[in-house]
Amino acid sequence: MNERRRAYHHGDLANALTNAATELARHGGPEAVVLREAARQVGVSATAAYRHFASHGDLIHEVKERCQASLAEYMRAEVDAGSPLPDPGPEAVRRLRALGRGYIRFAVAEPGLFRTAFCQAESPRENSLAMVESPAFTMLSATLDELTGLGLIPRARRPYTEMVAWSSAHGLAALIADGPLAAFPEEEREAAINRTLDATIEAICTGA
Template structure:
């Protein structure tokens, strides 16, 4: 679907703003951030651009609202991956399993919804809030919580805790970009799973400063390959 194709998201009186955001999100889903314009969203909803400008000062304001929605969908994918895990008694196994699930949810969303994922990070990572404000982003909060849990149970040494979430995020986000815009774009599904599996293993070993047991490797492998 092109960025000029109708999306038609009917709205109730007084709910035009939300209707415009929904329409713009569908435009982003199909065509990425470049497809998000006031005119295209207004056309999709069936109103004039003038009516849309009463709710958004311009393109950047609408794009910011779509970025927020895209991050919410990313967070839901990560939550769904967490929710798919069964109960685990061992705190280290539980922590590494939850970290692997977050990685799978992030990776799965990016490859399934490249338009929304690119929109969430349009402008590059530098377009995200500064570090003190980044906690407001739900995907980042989830990652920090799991890193904190691994520190609390003693797997992540205190000296390795500072900025550990950034290292984990960089590894998974970098892998995503290699698939979306890099040499892994044409990789078969089996290679994609193997790349994510190895990335999560490296993250787990790096956090703890130890080689993962075969049991933990098998656990991470099973989570990455779950559908």
């Protein structure tokens, strides 16, 4: 049925719905993800969604995972872009900065998706572990390990350094995506981002 998939059986409704829902999230955040609207845009009845998703929350969960993946892509892209440090230091330091910059760039470019990536799940347990096992978090940990190996992070201070880095990036990103800093003129916002990135790296790496 390769080509005539659009007749009665859609062929890939689950994906089509998730795409539509993601677009809703992009423009309005998690609260804009309404099942009936996604179904409408795909051209299918609302209840058709229930053949592929157990509930509204399940659909949101799918979108949420995409958003987390998107965030990780932004981080990886910034790492791969390889923009040099102002003060060209160790490669690992550059990478640490790139991870933070990618995180924040995502929040600036896609505030709706960023908010969706961290929206509340119906099951409270679900929120927790998944994130810490994500590729993004793994990249961060690996980079910090590397910096420790290079002697740039004292071994005594290594524990919980993921949290120091994550908190700082997440805080700035959240303040941008959630409102308080959204109205900042671009130039000031960029300055605040750089200042925060600088300060955080300095706090983590001895001398830099």
